[in-house]
Amino acid sequence: MEHSPSLFLSTLQSLWLFVIIVLKPLIPSLIQKWSKKQKPKLPPGPKPWPMVGNLPEMFANKPVHRWIHNLMKQMNTEIACIRLGNTYVIPVTCPTIAKQFLSEQDAIFASRYVNTCTDLVTSGHVTTVLVPYGDQWKKMKKILTTALLSSHKHLWLQNRRTEEADNLMFYVYNKSKSVNNGVAGLVNIRSVAKHYCGNVIRKILFNKRYFGKGRKDGGPGFEEEEHVDSIFILLKYVYAFSISDFIPPLRRLDLDGHQKKVREALNVMKKYHDPIVQERVKQWNDTPKMDEQDWLDILISLKDADNKPLLTMEEISAQIVEVLMAAVDNPSNAFEWALAEMINQPNLLQRAIEELDSVVGKERLVQESDIPKLNFVKACAREAFRLHPLADFNVPHVSMSDTTVGNYFIPNGSHVLLSRKGLGRNPKVWNEPLKFKPERHLTSDNGSNVVLTEPNLRFISFSTGRRGCPGVMLGTTMTVMLFARLLHGFTWTAPPNVSKINLVESNNEINLAEPLMAVAKPRLAPQLYHL
Template sequence: MLLHTFLLREGLVAVLLFFITRYFIHSLFRKSSRPFPPGPRGWPLIGALPLLGNMPHVTLAKMAKKYGPVMHLKMGTCDMVVASTPDAARAFLKTLDLNFSNRPPNAGATHLAYNAQDMVFADYGPRWKLLRKLSNLHMLGGKALDDWSNVRNVELGHMLRAMCDSSRKGEAVVVPEMLTYAMANMIGQVILNRRVFVTKGSESNEFKDMVVELMTSAGFFNIGDFIPSIAWMDLQGIESGMKKLHKKFDVLLTKMMEEHIATSHERKSKPDFLDVIMANRENSDGERLSITNIKALLLNLFTAGTDTSSSIIEWSLAEMLKNPSIMKRAHDEMDQVIGRNRRLEESDLSKLPYLQAICKESFRKHPSTPLNLPRVSTEACVVNGYYIPANTRLSVNIWAIGRDPEVWENPLDFTPERFLSEKYAKIDPRGNDFELIPFGAGRRICAGTRMGIVLVEYILGTLVHSFEWKLPHGVELNMDEAFGLALQKAVPLAAMVSPRLAPNAYIS
């Protein structure tokens, strides 16, 4: 027994010495090459990983003030660069976009996204292009969005009536649960031609919890991603949690697909998104989507399609509860344009510049994805005179860009009026203005950018127009963040609502 313990200890020491030796040899070679961007030294072996803390987007923003707009961090055995200003983001996501069009391997892609068989984590290539093309043509593109506008209208009607019921009962509305339920049903109607949750209750709340868990765990900086040789140890327990969560989602998605296939004969005259995808699984180049690819795509659409938009709407409502004058100005604008005898319609949005300014200000201050999904360089390149080697991970700090005092006046204030001024009026969140890139930019910009903007403007506008909002008696507004792939409120927003429109407006 003593011999076994001695050998085990000696073996661990040998492994440790091997890694330390390799680290210092690597450091010597690095010193003789072209300069890397500045950044923190970090620790031997694990590099800057312990420096990031629980709120990496905040920590990296503080580091950027010291080291500059393009930072280099040694993360375990991997190199990582962080862009923290609009110009730095433009250099990577526009000038060098093709070189940074792939995703690095990571536990989230492996254990949650069916080993990167989805659209979000897939390598830039034929399969990704086919998934993207089909999604744009039949769900996420401009024409497709117009085609399912009635679905959004009907589901929003269900949500408004449920909120009126809560008002009559004197119950608070838990905003993220309500939004997830409505959005999942909207997406379910388009993909599967049915509501995925018939009644709001434990099943829909469990789905919300699963989505939040996925976004949280996928946002963690997992040690095994940066030191692959010890990934099997799962030191943080992240990967085991991902595997359990994946099984839950797979059961849900498999059930959806089986029920859908069994009823396909009922939709021959009116195919839904999944029918179209199944019928167009192969392109002219011979690229064919497997059932796993399709399940992975559904996972993308149901999770990203609900969580990112709902978090922006929740933050917007919280900011308006914190600043009642903003809510009043929005009400005044809507009453003048729409009145109080009918609901807001999507055709009204272009006539509501203050509402659009509120949405832009929320995208700026509370981007749903604080750190752009990581990319990785295919080849070595030079940025701002600094050498970036091949296989370097790229993280764009969207949260830091939105709070950059060199770009935004009083960036910590929530001031929608800034987007009505000449200086900021033309800035748009669709990926061309790098001061405001809540959905990313370039080839790997979020496929649901158009859908996200429509959902945020339409749903937020409807909620504001339809109700008076206030916090429950004795409750203080908590504006703390909870870090993840999507930036959640640490304490979900719960509010009291009271109808402000004519009763008939809630019927249709």
């Protein structure tokens, strides 16, 4: 049967008329549905102001980390989007979503956020942890992982770490025999823990404990106190929320004063570091066959394919600053919080002591070789990392392209902040999340060996993925030795006028509001404490 052309045209016209009359009103909604399917919404968040985003709210609600967490709680969300200037800031408190960022899409979120303070600390972003993804980061990370933090180098420097663990015992023993504020044996735990960590990393870097003359009791001198204080100033301000960072034309104005504080702290550190570095470089130039004694020697002696120095003086100096920043904060903060919690729960202290006495006995000091067997001590450290992190958020991860995470659109250039507190205290993940319960980590999941890493991001200790901490072995050793030596060597109690340690967080940060003061009493033979 043949169809005439006029019939075909008439049918076509009818179909077109149907489209215009019936489907035209539906076209916008169909396009909208298609668009939504192709490009999901941003995570929930407060409505931003034109140009400045949510900077007015950020400025009005200090500290910013509490404002962010309260905002997420009010919105009942585990991922949010807060626009600061033109930057999308994405805080996350859900381990499942966090894993999508740092495991499933790790390659996209492997860069870093650049601001004036990071530029100052890294001498123009020539280091590792704080620099954007690229060739410089790859070069420096390879040096860290293969030249400094390998298993071989870790074993090579074991004696240096042991020297500082021995000095820790000597110093606290001397404090236990003295009177502080009218109380015999009263010890400032925050000071002791910070300076132990500072001593270890200085010995590894420079093969020295003291920049100055030192002290006969094993404690820090003025130079070491100034040095460690400067490290913590850098840690406080390098990624602090600053209006200047989110409005580029204002960066040079330093409206919050963060840049000034960072410069001053860097000047203090370089006052001590640079003369050592310069003298050591001269020694290597004058005596090419010198033996390597520490990390500084390694950094200076590295050669490129043409047998020329692989690193510039600027790279060496900046990397030293960054290493120091990475080494002193988490172990010292974890021990201070853990001991405060354990003094309030004496059964936990007793359990740790029983484990240490069983593994080590009372005729010798704890050694690094004992660490695999000290599972309850390691569980206490894990629990401190979970419940009491030093920083509110991890170092920001910056997306290098548009992507989708957790069914939300994450634009290129977004700053992803994994909440250390939000992950570690998430009630959907942890039973009694605000209670210090080390035994929660003694499960069949970890077999017979508790570790401080947490690849599932239920809390953050060393993070994971491309930008995870390469110093897991060193960080674990420093942390566990700090816990084990002090728990094994002394009994700890609250001061006589204190019935219970006050576990209140500070107003602006999440460390203890006041340094922990505790009374130490030696529990081993006196000769074990002497150098």
